[in-house]
Amino acid sequence: MNLIEILVKNIIIVIVCTLAVVGCLPKQDNFQPENAEIVGEQQAKLTLPPEVPPPIEREDATKLIVDLEVVEKEMRLADGVEYTMWTFGGSVPGKFIRVREGDMVEFHLKNHPDNKLPHNIDLHAVNGPGGGAESTFTAPGRETVFSFRALNPGLYVYHCATAPVGMHIANGMYGLILVEPWEGLPEVDKEYYVMQSEFYTEGGYGERGLQPFDMDKAIEEDADYVVFNGAVGSMMNKNAITAQKGDNVRLFVGNGGPNLTSSFHVIGEIFDKVHYEGGSRVQENVQTTSVPAGGAAMVEFITEVPGNYILVDHAIFRAFNKGALATLAVSGEEDENIYTGQQLDRVYQPEGGAIQELPQEKRAIPTASTTEERIEFGRETYMSVCQACHMADGSGIEGAFPPVAESDYLNEDPDRAISAVVHGLQGEITVNGETYNGVMPRQNLTNEEVANVITFILNNFGNEGGEVTPEQVERVRQQEASTS
Template sequence: MVFYNKMIKVCGTLLIVSILFGCSSGDNFDPKTAEIVGEEKAELTLPPNVPPPIDRDHATKLVVNMEVTEEEKRLADGVTYTMWTFGGEVPGKFIRAREGDMIEFHLQNHPDNKLPHNIDLHAVNGPGGGAESTFTAPGRETVFTFRALNPGLYVYHCATAPVGMHIANGMYGLILIEPAEGLSEVDQEYYVMQSEFYTEGDYGERGLQPFDMDRAIKEDPEYVVFNGSVGSTTGDNAITSNPGDDVRLFVGNGGPNLTSSFHVIGEIFDRVHYEGGDRIQKNVQTTSVPAGGSAIVEFETEVPGDYILVDHAIFRAFNKGALATLSVSGEEDENIYTGQQLEQVYQPEGGAVQTIPQEKREEPAAQTIEERIERGKSVYSSVCQSCHMKDGSGIEGAFPPVAKSDYLNENPDRGISAIVHGLSGEITVNGETYDGVMPRQNLTNEEVANVTTYLLNSFDNEGGRVTPEDVERVREEGPIE
């Protein structure tokens, strides 16, 4: 992050170059000797929220109280995990301080906890980042003080042995040291932190899941998530903005192992303060955030819609949970983005795009329901499985389940319609609302009958049989709401 105005001497004069922040008294500021004025209790926030920007023009004594708790919490629908937390949630509470502040840090280990814990703040200049001073047994409190010398966005985490296990169980968060002259003003600020969970059970396996050390050592997590759980920042919990807003995301990576390829689908980062430091890269599509590292990304949201935050190591997003949503509400601007203007059949042999019926492929007719189910399984594996998953569970917050699906069981024609006409807008499946787009699939009536019959007779659905004649009827009747 560019925290200072840089003074450059040119021809005996001083040319003040301000890259991000305007001219201020911070030009000659020395955080080591800054006068400490007064005392404040730090306001701490849980993700995705951040405390308000600091509006004081002086350093102060800042008292931070952080309680460690060990709690069974939701990891995914039907899946729980015993998480070790800084402040009751994963990731831990966001700390916001100012360059030059004298930070008095109190670490409290709840009496109900079973293990000792400590904290290593990457913003600290001192042994262990504070870990040596904060080894805290259950029912005890430790205190140490440090001066905030280096502005930037820093990770904090537990460093009690085995360190990797304490981090993998949820003990990480972010601390922002604002520059003396402050940050540029934006409309929205949010806290997003990626991390991994290593469970004995496979992804989506229900129940309380224990930590798996072998998977952790092999760096093979079952879950890669934003803000502590699958779907934590989607649906009603999505972060929000309006067209024309300047948005700042404080992005961290608790790891403990993987580097994140952080990306917002449909946006370009106007500025990236990469690795949380003072260098800025402009017009960035995807930025790397190392384990134990951070980045600050800033961009304007131009047009309304849902923008998906992902780790662009893309199977982590759609198969392990690294998805979040930025929901932008407001007026359309077709000068920036029109949405779909045309959808029609393309016939390359005709040398032009033509509005003629979809090309029909010959597909041998299934003779029995067993044969139809078997062929439908093949269609599902090649066309549907990447979104709706091998077990039909879908992807929380993104793609609805086809397993035990009330949407499908109540009216199989809905499934046919979604395949042959596509589907967009809100639908409710098993009590959860999904708002996305499913494109029309280029499948024959026979193939659609096969895959729909397979779905009805798989994944604990209620059974049934769909024929090519049923598919043709739905094609002619049009989309089903």
């Protein structure tokens, strides 16, 4: 080897070592998150939507402690419309959780003592039974703890998985957890948390007052509201998210569902990058991206010119008629090389506000002429409406939903069952010697349907038999209405 070859070799060695020192080369080409050394312990910083915790700057995996409390409370769904939300951390969606690949996450789920129902959590980022749901069934006033290793980088949904799962999700129990890759995400100027979901209410869109959950509409996937971050207008006007011209903006977009796929779009922007389905692969130059129920995506774009950019579900009636609208307000100097603004003034009539009255399909309810028919019709109603909580065999769910099988509560006075169905039921009751303290929402059923389903229950599951008539249902309905 001559002198020149020796000098070249030494120069290459110096360059390689320098690059390694400054971090331009991968530190661990064979990084294995399941074997990463756990260094120290930290408390995770959680944020309310639309904010996102800051990027993780540490280089080592750590024991990361996550504290999340379930709170049931009335919250705004739209102007003049309230809804009893079941929340992770007091907000809908729940607080944003940010961890690093390789971290050992110690998860603490707390159920506020004033809550009515037990809850748990299924984190899609977890490798383990139920995503943690089996380890976190938590009664009011209790705390449960489990740990998991963050193995797969990506953006993941979490949600409650307590039966009936759909009802818990529909009432607001969902959020996002980001598992950063060990090398981190590329730096951007702004990051925001946006999560779409639906609400199913007994009243139509915009009907004022405290709105109960409607199970029938949820099963039929007939949403009254489709919103971002838990309410109509949650990110508009003074609550709009913001950026400066030229900023690189990253949106962590989730879809809590429980039913509908989102066609997520920002009017006036093109996504430079989309981590579709929240994973590692990147699609470029995307106009609209699908985000399935229980799924997520990361989108990035540069704000070239100032103005208000509208976030929508491009299943467009959801945006203009059900609430799926938000605003990104971008400030800065105009750039006519990119966009001129208005050059011609024409008459334009915008779509305007939401439709207050929508045509509704009339259900054909068969009229029972015999007790046997009433039982058979009631079976169909039970399977579609009641079994989610009270189970197909009438056994209920211990600590949450009372049994209708061999039920002393129902057999002693069927009017109790009628009242629970037509007016809802809240507070402590005792069934077969066990105390239950929960919430049963009022069911949107006709007198005929109520008579049918209670007659079915009374004649099944080991109960004592009997028949309830529509006239009896109407009597209970009017009695309760006159005292409320």
